[in-house]
Structure formats: structure tokens, C-alpha cells
Amino acid sequence: MKWPAERISASSPKSFGMYEKAARLAAQDIDLIHLEVGMPSFDTPQNIKDATIAALQGGRVHYGDFRGNIELRRAIARRLARHNDLAVGEDEIVVTNGLTHASYAVFMAALDPGDEVILLEPYYPQHVNKIELAGGRVVLAPLDRARGFAIDPAAIEARITPRTRMICLVNPANPTGRVYTRAELASLAEIAIRHDLLVLSDEVYEQIVYDGHRHVSIAALPGMRERCFSLFAFTKAYAMDGWRIGWLAAHEKFIPALLKITMNDVAHVNVFIQEGAREALEGPQTRIAEMVAEDKRRRDQVVQRMNQMSGVTCETPQGTIYAFPDISATGKPAQQVADEILERCHVVTEAGTFYGAAGEGRLRVCFGAEPHDRIATALDRMARYFADQS
Numbered sequence: 014m015k016w017p018a019e020r021i022s023a024s025s026p027k028s029f030g031m032y033e034k035a036a037r038l039a040a041q042d043i044d045l046i047h048l049e050v051g052m053p054s055f056d057t058p059q060n061i062k063d064a065t066i067a068a069l070q071g072g073r074v075h076y077g078d079f080r081g082n083i084e085l086r087r088a089i090a091r092r093l094a095r096h097n098d099l100a101v102g103e104d105e106i107v108v109t110n111g112l113t114h115a116s117y118a119v120f121m122a123a124l125d126p127g128d129e130v131i132l133l134e135p136y137y138p139q140h141v142n143k144i145e146l147a148g149g150r151v152v153l154a155p156l157d158r159a160r161g162f163a164i165d166p167a168a169i170e171a172r173i174t175p176r177t178r179m180i181c182l183v184n185p186a187n188p189t190g191r192v193y194t195r196a197e198l199a200s201l202a203e204i205a206i207r208h209d210l211l212v213l214s215d216e217v218y219e220q221i222v223y224d225g226h227r228h229v230s231i232a233a234l235p236g237m238r239e240r241c242f243s244l245f246a247f248t249k250a251y252a253m254d255g256w257r258i259g260w261l262a263a264h265e266k267f268i269p270a271l272l273k274i275t276m277n278d279v280a281h282v283n284v285f286i287q288e289g290a291r292e293a294l295e296g297p298q299t300r301i302a303e304m305v306a307e308d309k310r311r312r313d314q315v316v317q318r319m320n321q322m323s324g325v326t327c328e329t330p331q332g333t334i335y336a337f338p339d340i341s342a343t344g345k346p347a348q349q350v351a352d353e354i355l356e357r358c359h360v361v362t363e364a365g366t367f368y369g370a371a372g373e374g375r376l377r378v379c380f381g382a383e384p385h386d387r388i389a390t391a392l393d394r395m396a397r398y399f400a401d402q403s
Contacts, residue, residue: 024145030138031351035361046391048378049361051187051334055252055307058293058300065289077284079276080268081108081260085291089260092294097219098233099243101262107271108260108282108290112217112246114275115261117143119213119242122270124149128178130213131169135162135337135368135375137183137215149178155371161328162189162337164197169204179211180204185218185228188368188377189337190330192226195234202234212241217259220250220301222332223309232262239264249334249381250301251293258282258290308334311380311388318392319378323403334381337365341374343402351376358394 031049039045080086086103093099109115116139124130126148132140134153144151154169156162169180180201185192205212212231219228232241246259263271275281312329315336319327324342340350351364354376363379365372380388 020146024142030367031361031363034355043359046360046387047382048391049363050382051379052254053249053252053381054383055304057252060296061289061293064292065285068285068288073285073288077281079272079281081282082287085287088291088294093262097230099230105265106260106262107275110279110282111257112244112259115244115259118271118274120144120147121274123211124178127176129176130179130181131172132181135188135372137187138368140181153369162191164193164201166200166204173208177210179213181213183215185222185332187333188335190333190335192222192228192331195229198229198231199234202231202237205240206236214241214243217246217249218333221305221308226331247290247293256286258286308381311385314388315378315380322396322399325399334379336378337375339374340376347373347375354395354398358398360391360394
């Protein structure tokens with residue numbers, strides 16, 4: 014018996030990074046502080062829960078539109094026009110089981126075997142397996158580390174071949190915390206247009222930006238609507254990670270092929286949860302602002318404390334819920350540092366190399382997954398660790 018299919022065995026081994034290692038310690042009843050998993054610590058706002066419960070109790074329990082409930086898609090279209098400068102029709106939106114599902118659908122619909130997709134490195138690792146499962150090949154273009162991991166147009170240009178099909182963008186960026194400027198995005202857009210490439214834009218952190226930085230959707234730039242897949246989710250800003258709901262927006266010419274994927278893998282997203290998602294967009298936004306303000310407070314706490322640690326430097330993230338401190342002064346590989354912090358301090362961080370070789374000498378520290386006091390305890394433990402390295 015042949016098992017599994019070649020597309021499975023030929024893809025890169027799937028790893029959940031430090032989460033898997035931490036799970037083994039957690040099974041021993043060790044109290045771990047989790048600074049590795051990119052999930053919000055907040056509860057979903059009550060108005061969103063109430064709208065979902067009302068829909069369930071009101072009988073929204075049967076099959077729905079394959080593209081997503083029309084009321085939700087109209088709310089999404091209004092939001093994209095208002096916040097992202099995107100004029101998108103309701104039939105150019107597909108509601109998905111989170112952004113992970115949306116990106117999988119795009120890769121499956123867009124890629125033929127051997128097609129190349131450029132990822133900006135450090136990259137979000139979940140994109141790798143989806144590209145490979147679709148038959149594509151990952152090509153890495155390094156970000157400009159000296160300029161705070163800015164987009165490097167020359168590095169992208171140098172990696173384009175006749176097989177290049179797509180550039181994959183995460184903005185704001187995981188793991189670096191950078192919010193790309195309009196000028197950076199314009200440089201990437203110019204390359205995409207000149208080489209007739211598609212662009213997948215993962216914008217899950219669009220609402221979590223700080224200090225006056227502004228998120229820009231690359232699809233809003235001239236000439237990009239016709240080649241861009243804009244992906245969003247309720248996961249982070251609305252603290253709805255376990256709800257598994259998001260959406261993709263794309264030109265109408267792309268929608269039939271995308272629906273061929275989504276209709277065959279999930280049919281459509283849970284209908285009553287979509288009512289909660291609509292409330293998230295159209296209801297009061299004050300709780301969202303409060304959660305982002307708390308994320309900023311935690312960010313400042315992490316950046317200040319890490320810069321006081323021996324041999325550690327930490328830039329201030331412009332967005333997301335991640336810091337990306339430089340720990341290269343230890344002289345140890347990033348994975349070894351992350352492992353030792355886990356074993357000695359019972360604090361879970363992620364090695365920068367989980368996001369590609371360009372992440373060597375870095376850790377990714379999530380400041381969104383634990384409350385302020387737990388983060389303070391974790392930082393105390395890490396400070397002792399780094400003091401021992403000097």
C-alpha cells in the first residue's frame with residue numbers, strides 16, 4: 014500500500030516549533046509562561062458572543078451561501094472601503110475558516126506544479142507547507158536587516174525567474190513587527206506589475222499598529238487590485254482565534270476558482286458564527302481599542318526590560334504582538350537559547366530560525382498571549398538567564 018500521497022511526503026516536515034517542546038513540560042505539571050504562541054490573551058467581546066448566541070437561538074443553523082452570508086460580506090465590503098481604501102464588491106469576498114484557510118485556497122487555486130512563490134525572510138512558516146502542498150516551490154528573499162527588516166526590492170528582483178508566480182507578503186509583519194510603508198509597498202507593487210506576478214497579502218495584524226504607524230493594503234495601490242489577494246481575519250484584534258473565521262478579497266475574475274477550492278474543502282463557514290463576525294465589524298469598537306492599548310502597554314514593558322538585559326537589544330515593534338530581540342551577543346544559536354530559556358526558566362519563546370535562516374541571532378517574543386503580571390515574571394526569569402551568559 015502506498016501511503017501517504019507524494020505531495021505529502023515531498024513537502025517539508027511540519028513543525029509547531031517551541032509549542033511542541035513546551036507541551037512535553039506542561040504534561041509534567043510545570044508552570045510555563047507562554048511567550049511563543051501568537052494568540053490574544055483577551056476574551057472575545059461580549060457583544061460578539063451575544064450576536065452569535067442570538068443567531069443560534071434564532072434558527073441560523075442551516076446551510077448558507079458558499080461565499081459567506083450576504084449580510085456579512087456587505088459589512089466586510091463597507092469596512093474595506095472605509096479602512097483599507099479598497100472598493101470591493103460583495104461578490105468579490107469569500108468568508109473563510111480563518112486566514113489560514115484563505116491562504117490555502119489561494120495557493121491551491123493559483124499554483125501549478127513547479128510554480129515559484131517568493132517569501133520575504135524572516136517569513137511566516139505556515140505559508141511554506143501550503144505552497145508545497147499546492148505543488149509550488151518556495152523561494153526566499155531576505156528583508157533588509159540593517160534597515161529594521163525593510164522590504165528590499167533588489168533582493169526580490171534577483172530571485173524572479175520564468176517560474177515565479179507570486180510574492181507572499183505579511184503586513185504588519187510576523188515575526189519582525191514591522192509595518193511596511195507605502196513607499197516599500199509601492200516598490201514591491203512595481204515589481205509585481207512589471208513581471209506580471211500575483212501578490213498574496215496576509216493582513217491579519219492590520220488593526221494592531223502603534224505610535225502613529227499606518228497600515229496600508231497593497232491592493233489599494235495603482236494597478237494592484239487586479240493581481241492581489243487581500244486576506245484578513247477576526248483572530249487577533251477581536252480576540253476570536255478559536256472561532257476560525259476570516260475572509261479574502263480579490264478581483265471578481267479570481268472568485269470562481271477560489272470557490273472551487275473552498276466549496277470542496279469546507280462548503281462554507283459556520284452560519285451563526287458569521288453573525289458574531291458581522292457584529293464585530295458593525296458593533297462598538299471601543300473594546301478593540303482597549304485591547305490594542307493593552308498590547309502597546311505590554312509591548313513597551315517587553316522592549317524596555319529586554320534592552321536592560323545583558324547582551325540583548327530589542328527594537329520597538331511598529332505593529333503585531335511580537336518583539337524580535339537580538340540575542341546574538343550570547344554567541345549561541347537562537348534555537349539553543351530558546352531551548353535553554355525553556356528548560357531553565359520555564360518561559361516559552363520561539364527561536365528566530367523558526368522563521369528562516371535570516372532569523373538567526375533573534376528570538377520572537379509574543380507579548381499578547383499572557384497578562385501583564387505573567388509577562389513581568391517571565392522577563393525576570395529571562396533577565397537572570399542572560400545575566401548568566403555574560
